[in-house]
Amino acid sequence: MKASSFKRLKAALLCSLVAVFGYAVTGTVESAPAPKKSGDQSAAAAPAPKKETAASATRIDPKDPSSVIYLDTQGRPAGIGDPSKPASQAFKAGMGWHPQALSAAGLPKDKYGLVDWAKLVRQNIISPKASLDPEEEEIPPLKMDVVITAKGDYVSDVIYPHEMHTYWLKCDVCHPSIFVPAKGSNDMTMVGIVQGQWCGRCHGKVAFPLTDCNKCHSAPKKASK
């Protein structure tokens, strides 16, 4: 009887130690007190993820403005910075976008105040991994401009740069489901794009919106008066 109660006391002590350690690292209360009530089984499982959080916490320097991007809406580290874990882990844990952090991170903006992702790529401000699979090789960007003739006589033609689009996207993201990979075989219309077809699959959703016509319609027609 005495020996078992000593064992229980020991387990409880270990649990509280783990809880205090976890509290000190993450500054959260909701996850920490859980192992206190439950028995010896959960005590063994608890310390492992806590250690990872500690490692990511030390990597983020709060004084460095560019590190704000790694914090969630409550100012806690978003994600654990572990490439072997799926990217949605932070999202599953209730962490989302942090608009203030995005603006404080000093990312370049276009004239509409939106993040200029193309500039981010060109200036090497962020360099995301090619794939979650470490063995997958990155395909170099395809340097191929496609002239898409505007149907009207006055509107400037579109010069579509494959290069900018293939930094982060693979060929089969767009081909052949969104665009048939043969010139002239996609009967694109501006109305369709506005309604979310072709370019509108991304532009206006995750890529820059359609507001600035001349960003794409950049090659004036020679015949236009």
Next chain:
Amino acid sequence: MKRCLSIFILIVAVPAAAGAASIGDIRLDSKIESMKKAGVGPVIYPHALHEKLYKCNDCHPKIFKDKRGTNNMSMKMNMDGKFCGAADCHNSPNAFPLFNCVKCHTNVGVKVK
């Protein structure tokens, strides 16, 4: 004296009243051939709607010349910040953007060839 007054009314009051009268819708189809190629119909411009929102001299004569047919408008000009696409109008958050084809053009998507 009466004659003087009637002349005054003729000269000043009548043109003013005519100017103040609602103009209604204006059909813009001078570039109809190009519009057909692009698969859109002519624009029906609701002048009356704009009259309610703005004063005459907000647009005339700086952005649009008063006389009909003298503004050589095209979609390219709008995109370049002229006419409808002027900086404070349909190229700004004040009004719906230019890419919303169906808001101005009629018969959008109808193929005429």
